[in-house]
Amino acid sequence: GENVEQHPSTLSVQEGDSAVIKCTYSDSASNYFPWYKQELGKRPQLIIDIRSNVGEKKDQRIAVTLNKTAKHFSLHITETQPEDSAVYFCAASGGSNYKLTFGKGTLLTVNP
Amino acid sequence: DSGVTQTPKHLITATGQRVTLRCSPRSGDLSVYWYQQSLDQGLQFLIQYYNGEERAKGNILERFSAQQFPDLHSELNLSSLELGDSALYFCASSVVSDNEQFFGPGTRLTVL
Numbered sequence: 001g002e003n004v005e006q007h008p009s010t011l012s013v014q015e016g017d018s019a020v021i022k023c024t025y026s027d028s029a030s031n032y033f034p035w036y037k038q039e040l041g042k043r044p045q046l047i048i049d050i051r052s053n054v055g056e057k058k059d060q061r062i063a064v065t066l067n068k069t070a071k072h073f074s075l076h077i078t079e080t081q082p083e084d085s086a087v088y089f090c091a092a093s094g095g096s097n098y099k100l101t102f103g104k105g106t107l108l109t110v111n112p
Numbered sequence: 113d114s115g116v117t118q119t120p121k122h123l124i125t126a127t128g129q130r131v132t133l134r135c136s137p138r139s140g141d142l143s144v145y146w147y148q149q150s151l152d153q154g155l156q157f158l159i160q161y162y163n164g165e166e167r168a169k170g171n172i173l174e175r176f177s178a179q180q181f182p183d184l185h186s187e188l189n190l191s192s193l194e195l196g197d198s199a200l201y202f203c204a205s206s207v208v209s210d211n212e213q214f215f216g217p218g219t220r221l222t223v224l
Contacts, residue, residue: 032211043114043202043215044155089155098211099145099168100204102155 002027004092006103014111019077021106023090026071030094033066033073038087038105047088048075080110115139116205116216124222130191133219137184137205143167144186145206145213146178150199161186193223 003026013019025033031052036044050057050064050073057064063076077084087107091100115138123131137144146158148171157170161180172178175193180186190197200220204213 034212036215041220043217045114046212046214049212093211098143098206098213099157099160099170100147100155100211100213101157104154 002030002092002094002101004090004101004103006090006106008106009104010107010109012109012111013080015080015082017080019075019080019084019108019110021075021088021090021108022072023074023092023103024070024072025092025101027092027094028068028071030092032093032098033064034091034093034100035062035064035075036089036091036102038089040086044089077108080108082110082112084108085110114214114216116203116214118201118203118216118219120219121217122220122222124224125193126224127193127195129193129223130189131193131221133188133190133201133203133221135186135188135203135205135216137186137203138214141205141207141214142184143206144180144184145204146172146186146188147202147204147215148199149202149218150196155202158188190221195223197221198223 034049038044066073087105090103117136142163158172160168178188200218203216206213
């Protein structure tokens with residue numbers, strides 16, 4: 001089955017800096033790669049996603065890149081703000097059942 | 113608010129007991145997914161239902177079962193509970209032909 005590795009497990013940045021979180025996946029059939037933000041005790045919230053026919057997608061301060069050949073995808077957050085502090089999960093999905101396989105998560109702390 | 117509802121929010125019970133968690137998907141979504149989130153295991157896919165039928169199974173224990181009813185709501189039944197079953201249980205839903213999943217607020221289960 002699919003295996004998703006996520007790095008780093010913790011990331012601390014200063015407000016205004018950029019943050020990058022990287023994931024790799026194992027199943028070449030995966031074709032959908034969402035990123036979720038989860039605040040403590042809350043539900044995971046979809047913040048951005050990318051499909052395999054696209055190499056990059058941007059939404060304001062958030063961007064995701066995908067390298068299908070290398071089976072890598074990354075989340076980029078620019079101009080970080082304290083409210084960006086949360087756990088971020090990458091995931092991969094493919095096939096007919098659409099189940100998501102998640103990475104272990106990255107705890108992002110943005111220091112004011 | 114994702115449109116996915118889950119009840120109850122919190123559940124405290126004893127080892128050996130049985131509980132039922134309930135999920136109502138977003139209006140129009142036919143697929144329901146159950147995930148377990150614990151500190152050491154991250155977000156783990158348990159099971160998926162599509163329009164009343166089981167579509168995929170993940171790391172779901174034999175003590176756990178689920179079903180999806182004609183009105184599309186779903187229930188996750190956990191029996192012979194053990195201390196290690198303490199976790200956040202999330203339900204997510206999606207439309208029939210899309211990977212994009214929306215998560216409910218979760219049920220926090222504590223087994224004492």
